[in-house]
Amino acid sequence: MRSLVECVPNFSEARRPEVIAAIVAAIESESRVRVLDISSDVDHNRTVVTLVGEAEGVEAAAFAGIAKAAELIDMNQHQGVHPCLGAADVVPFVPVRETTMADCVSMARRLSERVGRELNLPVYLYAAAALRPERENLENIRRGPEAYQMLKKEIAADPQRAPDFGPKQVGPAGAVIIGARQFLIAYNLYLNTDDVQIAKKVAQAVRYSSGGLRYVKALGLLVNGQAQVSLNLTDFTQTPVARVVESVRREAARYGASITRSELVGLIPQAALIEAARWYLQLDNLEMNHILENRLDEGNKE
């Protein structure tokens, strides 16, 4: 099997299609990567590109995308409700297949050094690639709707705001936040009730921020008249999907409600589903090479 890394750069532009096209073209000029998805939100004035490939190609493509965005986007002109620090605002690497988090951390740090040196942009490392513990949380680096204007004023004066790479100075392209994180699974569970309060109580019970599971963010919503627990699973390798679903099921039962169905928003790694099957089937000794297809793919190496 080929080793694969995902990269999900967020660019501060959604209203000028020609700018987005130019950034995507710069990314795709790196032949070893494949762009899986491009999502633009006009209110946020922000575009999220999902690309995958072998590590070296993805790192080069991310650099090309950052360079093109820095060239074409002027943060002084930017308007949008989503907080942002720069033209290429956040660039996370995600391990997908035969790649570790440590590999992605190395990629993030190497890319950060290059962006600082070659593009002369301030760079902050976040999440698993953070060099300062307080920078693990993105929100500690990029605060509020006026994040770019605030950084301009503070970067030289406040040692807490010093970038990890690049100049202590903010130009029109702003700063870049580069990091490594696990694949994010966006997952919704529907309850057999139209009482949104139950979904809110369940969400509060299972999410990290109010005492719940470590790698879970959750909201209670009403969707088409049905209570929905909307979840972000930020590290399924440590807080697996089955545990989250069973926690929601138990909390909902506390209020006399049950789960009618679930849904994915976007993609899920195969490993997350295999782990759920292993848990529910109690297949303690399941190994990846027990799966027929994995045996077949081994053959491609020969």
Next chain:
Amino acid sequence: MRSLVECVPNFSEARRPEVIAAIVAAIESESRVRVLDISSDVDHNRTVVTLVGEAEGVEAAAFAGIAKAAELIDMNQHQGVHPCLGAADVVPFVPVRETTMADCVSMARRLSERVGRELNLPVYLYAAAALRPERENLENIRRGPEAYQMLKKEIAADPQRAPDFGPKQVGPAGAVIIGARQFLIAYNLYLNTDDVQIAKKVAQAVRYSSGGLRYVKALGLLVNGQAQVSLNLTDFTQTPVARVVESVRREAARYGASITRSELVGLIPQAALIEAARWYLQLDNLEMNHILENRLDEGNKE
């Protein structure tokens, strides 16, 4: 993704390693296939070869294996406790990836015609490839320990025994039974009891032969002092793993027992695990292209 077919030919030889080596070499001379496993049982005097590849290569490799076995194995000299009709005794094709059961049926019938014509061996089609409904069950084609000797006497005289292809005459290589079937999952569930009677009652409740689930064979055993329900799932696409496990769980609970763990014997197709995850997580709308890796593999087609 490459389309893939599995073939699991059973040969009536386990005691002469040079004969097995020659058969495997004949199969592997077809470069488009990969041999995943070779299992010999000396008491049965029988060797099971598991090979995979694209349809055309697998069909050619199966022919090469049958031809070599017919050349080297004399059924008049064969001794072993497992019933068998021929040197290459049973040759099933199994759809694995991007291949349907109908494709495998076509392969089985085309191979049967060729074996009858070029090797002058009588061929019976079984399972999904059967041309007569009574031949869907292998046991109706190959009966008892003296199957080969009986067929010799009956093939010309009894119209019920007429082969689907090839001569109404049995030589030293015997007959070949060729067919198409689903992947067989061998799956054991352990109960928290040393009472084998509970495992036997659960097995009886869930298996097809005594009124249970259609594509399930089951036995109750005692393994290392723990009651075990030993299962063969003969078509996981119609009787899925989750339904079998939950049936076993419910029947065991009837006797106050529960499942402590499960285990696979051999391989399981990815689709069987994904389906189990979908069922337990209630992910009604899960599509194969929601799985990240499947998106990546699409890229290989370009």
